[in-house]
Amino acid sequence: MVIRKEKLDFLRLEDIDSTSSGIVIMPIAQFLHARGNQNTLHSRSFFSLLLLTRGNLLMVADKTIYTVEPKEMISLNSNCVCSFQHNVSVEGCVILFTEAFLMQRYNTDTLQHFNFLKVNAIKGYVLREDEIYRCRNLVKLMQEEFKSLRMGSKGVLRNYLSILLQILGRNMANDSVYAQMDEKEEKISLFESLVNENYKVSRFPSFYADRLNISVNYLNRICREKRSASCGSIIRDRILLEAERLLFHTFKTVKEIAFELGFDNVPYFITFFKAKKGVSPEEFRRKQ
Numbered sequence: 001m002v003i004r005k006e007k008l009d010f011l012r013l014e015d016i017d018s019t020s021s022g023i024v025i026m027p028i029a030q031f032l033h034a035r036g037n038q039n040t041l042h043s044r045s046f047f048s049l050l051l052l053t054r055g056n057l058l059m060v061a062d063k064t065i066y067t068v069e070p071k072e073m074i075s076l077n078s079n080c081v082c083s084f085q086h087n088v089s090v091e092g093c094v095i096l097f098t099e100a101f102l103m104q105r106y107n108t109d110t111l112q113h114f115n116f117l118k119v120n121a122i123k124g125y126v127l128r129e130d131e132i133y134r135c136r137n138l139v140k141l142m143q144e145e146f147k148s149l150r151m152g153s154k155g156v157l158r159n160y161l162s163i164l165l166q167i168l169g170r171n172m173a174n175d176s177v178y179a180q181m182d183e184k185e186e187k188i189s190l191f192e193s194l195v196n197e198n199y200k201v202s203r204f205p206s207f208y209a210d211r212l213n214i215s216v217n218y219l220n221r222i223c224r225e226k227r228s229a230s231c232g233s234i235i236r237d238r239i240l241l242e243a244e245r246l247l248f249h250t251f252k253t254v255k256e257i258a259f260e261l262g263f264d265n266v267p268y269f270i271t272f273f274k275a276k277k278g279v280s281p282e283e284f285r286r287k288q
Helices: 030-034 099-103 129-148 153-170 183-198 205-212 216-227 231-249 254-260 266-277 281-285
Strands: 009-011 023-027 042-044 048-056 059-062 064-068 072-077 082-084 089-095 122-124
Touching: 023 030, 023 042, 023 048, 023 129, 023 153, 030 089, 048 129, 064 072, 064 122, 082 122, 082 183, 089 153, 129 153, 183 205, 183 216, 183 231, 205 216, 205 231, 216 231, 231 266, 254 266, 254 281, 266 281
Parallel strands: 009 042
Antiparallel strands: 023 089, 048 072, 048 089, 059 064, 059 082, 072 122
C-alpha cells in the first residue's frame, strides 16, 4: 500500500466539506470518497478521530501500515501524512476538527489539555465494552447535532468533543507519552508547535528559546525532563521525520529533499541522515 507522488499535497478541512467551520462529522464510507480525499496521500491541517463499527480499514500513517478494527478508535494528528484503502465495505464515523475549533473552549492557543494528540502521529485506543458504548453514544449525539444546524451547535459539539477526548486520554494514563499539563509541559507544547512551523528554516535552539522568552539552558532542561531528549534532538528528529516522509512517499531526489529541508549541500544532508538512521537516504528508500 506504499504510494509515491511528485510532492505531498496539503489537505484542508474545507477540501473535505466546503461549509466547514472547524469541525466535520461524517460516515467513514463518505469520508473515504469525499472529493478532497480522493487524492489519497496528503498532509493535513486538522485532527482526525476514526471510530469503526463494522469491517476493517487498512491505512498508512507516515511509514506505518495500520489496520483499524471495530472496538478501536484511532486519532491522527494534524501533522500526519496519510492514505486510506478505498473500495472497502466499512461502517463507522470520522470526526475531523481543527485546533482552533477545540481551543475556543479553553481560551488558549495550544492543545495543552490533550497533548497526546500532538505527541502521537497516530494512536489506537482499544476500548472496553463500557467505553465503546459510551463513545458510540457520544459520536451518535455529535452526528445528530452536526446535522441539526441549531443555534449553539458549535458549542455543544465542542463540549461533546472535549468529553470524547478526555475518555481517550484516560486510556493513556499509564502510557509514557501521556503528559499531565503544567507550566513546563505547556512550554514544551509551544516549543513543539514552533518546531513544526519553523524546522525547515531554523534548527538552532536559541531561535526557539527566544520565541518562548526563556534561556536555551532552561529549554534544554525541561526538554530532557519532559521528553527525555535535548531540544536540539527534538529539532533534528523533526527534520528526520520529514526526510523519511519525503523519501517514503515522493519521487523527489535526495538533492531536492536536502534543499527543501534547508540543508546547504547534499553531502551534509546525507551525513545527517546516515548518522541518525544508519543508512544513506537512497538505501533507506530502497528498503521501503
